Amino acid sequence: MKYLKVTTFLIAAALASPVAAQEAGGRLDIVVQPEPPGLMLGLVQNGPTQLVAGDIYESLLRYDSELTPMPSLAKSWEISDDGLTYTFKLNEGVKWHDGEDFTADDVVFSADVFLRETHARLRASLAYVKSITAPDPMTVVFKLKEPFGPFINAFENGTMPIVPKHIYEGTDFANNPANATPIGTGPFKFKEWVKGSHIHLVKNEDYYVDGLPYLDEVFYRVIPDAAARAVAFETGEVDVLPGGSVENWDIPRLAEMDGVCVTEKGWEFLAPLAWMWLNNREGPTANEKFRQAVMYAMDREFMRDVVWNGFGKVATGPIASSTNFYSDDVTIYDHNPDKAKELLAEMGYDGEPVRILPLPYGETWQRWAEAVRQNLSEVGINAEIDSSDVAGWNEKTSQWDYDMAFTYLYQYGDPALGVSRNYTADRIKKGSPWNNVEGYENLALDEKWAAAATMVTPEEREAAYAEIQKEIVDDVPVAWMQELTFPTIYRCNVNDLVTTAIGINDGPRNAWIKK
Amino acid sequence: MTIFAVVVSRLSKAILTLLAIAILNFFLIHAAPGDPAVVLAGEAGAADEQMIEQLRERFGLDQPLYVQLGKYVAGIVQLDLGYSFRQGAPVAELIADRLPATLLLTLTAFVVSLVLGIAFGVAAAARVGKPSDTVLTTMALLFYATPLYWLALMAVLVFSVWFGWLPGFGYETVGANYTGLERVLDIGSHLILPALTLGLFFTAVYMRMARASMLEVSQLDFVKTAKAKGLSDAVIRRRHILRNAILPVVTLAGLQAGQLVGGAVLTETVFAWPGIGRLMFESLAARDYNTILGVFLVSAAMVILFNIVTDIVYRIVDPRIGARS
Numbered sequence: 001m002k003y004l005k006v007t008t009f010l011i012a013a014a015l016a017s018p019v020a021a022q023e024a025g026g027r028l029d030i031v032v033q034p035e036p037p038g039l040m041l042g043l044v045q046n047g048p049t050q051l052v053a054g055d056i057y058e059s060l061l062r063y064d065s066e067l068t069p070m071p072s073l074a075k076s077w078e079i080s081d082d083g084l085t086y087t088f089k090l091n092e093g094v095k096w097h098d099g100e101d102f103t104a105d106d107v108v109f110s111a112d113v114f115l116r117e118t119h120a121r122l123r124a125s126l127a128y129v130k131s132i133t134a135p136d137p138m139t140v141v142f143k144l145k146e147p148f149g150p151f152i153n154a155f156e157n158g159t160m161p162i163v164p165k166h167i168y169e170g171t172d173f174a175n176n177p178a179n180a181t182p183i184g185t186g187p188f189k190f191k192e193w194v195k196g197s198h199i200h201l202v203k204n205e206d207y208y209v210d211g212l213p214y215l216d217e218v219f220y221r222v223i224p225d226a227a228a229r230a231v232a233f234e235t236g237e238v239d240v241l242p243g244g245s246v247e248n249w250d251i252p253r254l255a256e257m258d259g260v261c262v263t264e265k266g267w268e269f270l271a272p273l274a275w276m277w278l279n280n281r282e283g284p285t286a287n288e289k290f291r292q293a294v295m296y297a298m299d300r301e302f303m304r305d306v307v308w309n310g311f312g313k314v315a316t317g318p319i320a321s322s323t324n325f326y327s328d329d330v331t332i333y334d335h336n337p338d339k340a341k342e343l344l345a346e347m348g349y350d351g352e353p354v355r356i357l358p359l360p361y362g363e364t365w366q367r368w369a370e371a372v373r374q375n376l377s378e379v380g381i382n383a384e385i386d387s388s389d390v391a392g393w394n395e396k397t398s399q400w401d402y403d404m405a406f407t408y409l410y411q412y413g414d415p416a417l418g419v420s421r422n423y424t425a426d427r428i429k430k431g432s433p434w435n436n437v438e439g440y441e442n443l444a445l446d447e448k449w450a451a452a453a454t455m456v457t458p459e460e461r462e463a464a465y466a467e468i469q470k471e472i473v474d475d476v477p478v479a480w481m482q483e484l485t486f487p488t489i490y491r492c493n494v495n496d497l498v499t500t501a502i503g504i505n506d507g508p509r510n511a512w513i514k515k
Numbered sequence: 516m517t518i519f520a521v522v523v524s525r526l527s528k529a530i531l532t533l534l535a536i537a538i539l540n541f542f543l544i545h546a547a548p549g550d551p552a553v554v555l556a557g558e559a560g561a562a563d564e565q566m567i568e569q570l571r572e573r574f575g576l577d578q579p580l581y582v583q584l585g586k587y588v589a590g591i592v593q594l595d596l597g598y599s600f601r602q603g604a605p606v607a608e609l610i611a612d613r614l615p616a617t618l619l620l621t622l623t624a625f626v627v628s629l630v631l632g633i634a635f636g637v638a639a640a641a642r643v644g645k646p647s648d649t650v651l652t653t654m655a656l657l658f659y660a661t662p663l664y665w666l667a668l669m670a671v672l673v674f675s676v677w678f679g680w681l682p683g684f685g686y687e688t689v690g691a692n693y694t695g696l697e698r699v700l701d702i703g704s705h706l707i708l709p710a711l712t713l714g715l716f717f718t719a720v721y722m723r724m725a726r727a728s729m730l731e732v733s734q735l736d737f738v739k740t741a742k743a744k745g746l747s748d749a750v751i752r753r754r755h756i757l758r759n760a761i762l763p764v765v766t767l768a769g770l771q772a773g774q775l776v777g778g779a780v781l782t783e784t785v786f787a788w789p790g791i792g793r794l795m796f797e798s799l800a801a802r803d804y805n806t807i808l809g810v811f812l813v814s815a816a817m818v819i820l821f822n823i824v825t826d827i828v829y830r831i832v833d834p835r836i837g838a839r840s
Binding site: 034037038179194222228234429435 | 547548549550551553554555556557563564565566567573601602603604609612613616668671672675676679683684685686689690783784785786787788789790793794796797800801802
């Protein structure tokens with residue numbers, strides 16, 4: 001048996017952080033953008049919902065910036081040597097916000113009943129699960145059909161939020177009136193939601209970790225305009241701008257203000273990787289040489305420095321460097337216009353125009369598309385920008401009506417959770433923009449993806465993924481652009497705000513304000 | 516016709532108009548590209564075909580368009596605006612939450628712009644050709660030409676960031692829990708910048724209209740008669756010229772009330788004002804059909820209502836209209 005004992009973490013944590021006298025009390029105002037459609041984390045898992053509801057709900061584990069699991073609702077856990085049995089011991093004395101006791105039955109209900117029905121992303125991982133049982137009120141056992149290495153990453157709050165069985169069992173989950181007043185086990189309780197204005201959370205006085213949380217209350221403020229959000233921070237109206245709240249060019253100005261801190265940490269778990277889908281089915285992008293030419297034509301360093309104000313990292317392939325099993329032993333596509341022109345000449349490119357579809361998430365993305373078009377035109381590719389709103393972007397990508405389309409996806413710590421879904425042939429399905437939209441088919445590689453997901457030891461998986469990365473980077477199914485980091489901007493007197501791999505999504509749990 | 520009869524006749528026509536607008540809106544919104552189920556599924560960051568199908572089924576989007584239209588019309592006839600796909604709440608409730616803020620903003624902007632517009636217009640007409648007239652008309656031109664969005668951001672920058680005189684965001688101070696007069700004052704201070712920003716464009720329009728109209732009426736024969744009678748300039752201006760000159764301004768104000776609701780979308784976005792304008796914008800982005808249709812319908816009702824009010828005001832300002840009909 002491999003044992004991961006909680007004491008190890010406590011000792012490590014104690015050694016790692018100097019003893020600081022945390023001060024209790026105070027209020028934190030955080031921007032949330034856009035306004036979440038709902039706060040019931042088991043039903044809605046978009047970014048804004050995870051940000052707010054991440055304080056209300058919890059899962060079994062949390063993850064540090066190296067993606068090492070840490071205790072949350074589970075105080076310890078063990079994985080059997082064959083990789084098939086995951087046993088979790090739960091914290092005692094945990095109560096739901098309505099005063100009911102939290103037990104292993106809630107975990108079984110959440111994973112096996114509730115989330116199986118509502119959570120598309122978790123469903124993919126649960127397909128590997130044979131049974132989920134509670135041998136006693138403080139123990140949960142997941143038995144797998146076959147080994148699935150990334151399973152240990154599935155216990156993150158946005159992936160497997162634990163919901164109260166006593167409220168949801170036997171009800172219509174989506175229409176349960178309790179969704180309006182979410183009940184979790186987390187460090188903060190839901191108090192009030194003034195639609196269009198703010199969401200108010202207050203300290204959970206009965207939280208099971210002694211002394212936590214330090215803050216009395218958290219206000220999530222809805223400010224729909226990016227420039228207005230920057231001003232709200234400048235005027236002291238809000239204390240924290242989570243990643244992506246303001247346009248990139250505003251960041252240096254805000255960062256220079258007195259008493260303002262910026263961190264790029266807290267995105268290690270999600271590891272958003274941006275690329276352009278290149279339509280592998282038709283047009284010039286169907287030709288591998290053309291796709292390689294696109295890679296050589298682009299000055300991605302320049303784009304990172306200018307369009308993204310230096311934030312982020314140029315991508316080398318399908319796996320982000322903070323995700324497990326990343327390898328940089330691949331063909332590196334540096335900025336080489338001559339090579340691009342050579343490849344275009346070899347394929348006999350006749351100047352057929354290609355359409356670039358930017359991601360409609362604000363000015364930065366629009367400028368990024370313009371920079372790409374500029375680079376492509378320098379090597380003789382006739383590119384035009386075809387803009388759209390979010391719904392239009394969804395329609396065009398899911399119906400494969402594009403030549404080159406910007407997107408980004410979260411990786412969730414493991415290639416089997418957040419990477420392979422974009423490249424295997426069984427994920428080519430019209431009608432959804434969250435699969436193999438580019439239409440890349442490489443059946444030999446598909447087998448390798450599948451095998452790598454179910455290997456037992458990390459060493460085996462590492463070798464398998466290294467081979468996959470080497471091969472796929474030469475095929476250029478998509479144009480990998482950049483590992484995105486969305487800096488969090490906050491007042492420096494707010495301490496311990498970003499301490500885990502999901503950053504501010506569970507930040508207020510440990511945060512405290514120095515007076 | 517009495518005012519009561521006018522109201523009854525207008526209201527009955529308004530109901531038919533609203534129904535026609537609702538049906539037209541339904542087709543318009545379904546003609547736009549994009550699928551609410553895909554947008555909604557996508558917000559989760561990952562979605563499979565099963566999830567998209569589930570959502571379509573739950574919202575009835577898998578049914579033929581005529582069935583969806585039939586259900587929608589049957590709903591609004593019973594004053595049921597339907598259910599929001601995205602927010603999981605009845606549309607009527609979402610709108611009721613937001614409508615007071617929009618009404619407060621637009622009505623304040625409307626009244627302020629009408630009063631200021633007429634006052635400045637009358638003042639400019641009385642001093643036609645003089646420097647003060649030039650200053651007023653130039654200012655009006657400036658505000659008429661300035662984009663609302665830019666004006667809003669500048670207002671926040673100057674009065675909120677630089678001087679710190681007025682709050683630049685929201686409806687009230689979040690977490691202050693004011694009550695009574697304190698709350699009224701708090702909301703009032705938050706209202707000043709958005710209402711002025713929204714109202715300035717219309718002030719400019721009404722001012723130029725009022726000025727032109729005053730000048731035109733002042734050339735008419737009955738004004739000369741009044742002068743010949745020996746009435747003072749002030750009395751002539753107030754009782755004879757203004758009374759007649761104000762009619763085109765009232766007409767214009769009634770027509771432009773609809774634009775005021777449109778302008779509120781931008782103003783509410785910049786000032787984080789929790790009104791229906793923003794609800795509409797966000798719902799449109801998510802293709803949340805029922806919410807968009809609900810907001811459109813309420814906006815249409817507001818425009819129709821403004822027009823009915825305009826008609827009534829007409830009769831009060833100019834009794835000849837009632838007498839003629």
